[in-house]
Amino acid sequence: MVAVGDEPILATVEVLSGVDLLSGAGSIDVLRAVGLLLDPGIVGLDAGGRVLLANEPARRLLGLPLVEGSDFVAGEVDYRLIRLLDAARQSGQVEERAITLHDRDFNARAIALNGEVATVLMVRDETRVHHLERVRRDFVSNVSHELRTPITAVQLIAETLANGGLEDPAAAADFVRRIGQEASHMAQMVEELLELSTIESGLRPMASERVPIAGLMGSLDRLRPLAESKGVSLDVSVAPGTPDLTGDASHLGQVLRNLAHNAIKFTPSGGLISISAAPASAGHVVLRCRDTGVGITPADLPRIYERFWKADSSRQRDGEGSGLGLAIVRHVVEAHGGTVSVTSEPRRGTEFQVVLPAAVNV
């Protein structure tokens, strides 16, 4: 009888009121059972506005004790919920509002009934759904933006070549080289996107081989010329007793290089980047990548692993990366059963920590 699916509580209330259960004596028990079975917060009030029952999600989401027998309105209940209950009482229909409370997005619904339970309030936390919707919207607009820049460049160059540019062989050769550059930028982006969806789908399992820690850290040598040209020092160290890793050597190398590349890119000249490996608890290894760069604001931190996401300050520098590096880092690390975390202070620096399972010693 209890409905499950997208619209659980509404469906439930309809089914129950259809057989008039909620106006009968057993209504509180039925509602209590519904409250135990479903995720949304559910509060039942009597005609005098006292709390007859409230499930645990209701207390947690509203941040209120909702003691049974207490006066709901007299508690520190948001006025919008009180208005919603009034509206349901007056209209006799299900009333619904979207409200933001304590930085979270809620969908609240209320219904009035003829019985001991006079009104029922349902509150559902939709913050995550809204977040995912925004990620999807931004993904589409960001991928279009990232592709538009090289496509526009190629169009302009082709026009210039067609309108007499070919007559100057030296300039023409330069234009052709730039077309090649833009094309390889697009190709790399598409390749990274495909790579990401392959890892995410789990269709191609990661290799599970022994990855020597010294070799992995040594692969950072490739970035030394870049660090030198930017005037930042790159310090790579392996603590004594750090075990080897287990997994896919080339993907793990990519994780380290993406982190190191960001550290170099977002650290002004004169800065220091230290990348270290050390033993961590219970058969794990921790890789740390610390820089003294521009940092990431607290508001931006939750978004850095999204595909194509870049801080506004980095977005201004078109052509300097597409915002896929950290998405790859997180997917590869999670596919290895590891975790990645970050702490950052704007204008002071950033530290990424990657914890990965160590190879079992045989």
Ligand SMILES: Nc1ncnc2c1ncn2[C@@H]1O[C@H](COP(=O)(O)OP(=O)(O)OP(=O)(O)O)[C@@H](O)[C@H]1O
């Ligand atoms: N070490 C860091 N210091 C400051 N900001 C950083 C750092 N690492 C990442 N960021 C921020 O997070 C954004 C996303 O990083 P990510 O590596 O995913 O993309 P990207 O470096 O811009 O492009 P790509 O890695 O695809 O070349 C960056 O654009 C930057 O704004």
Ligand SMILES: [Mg+2]
């Ligand atoms: Mg990057």
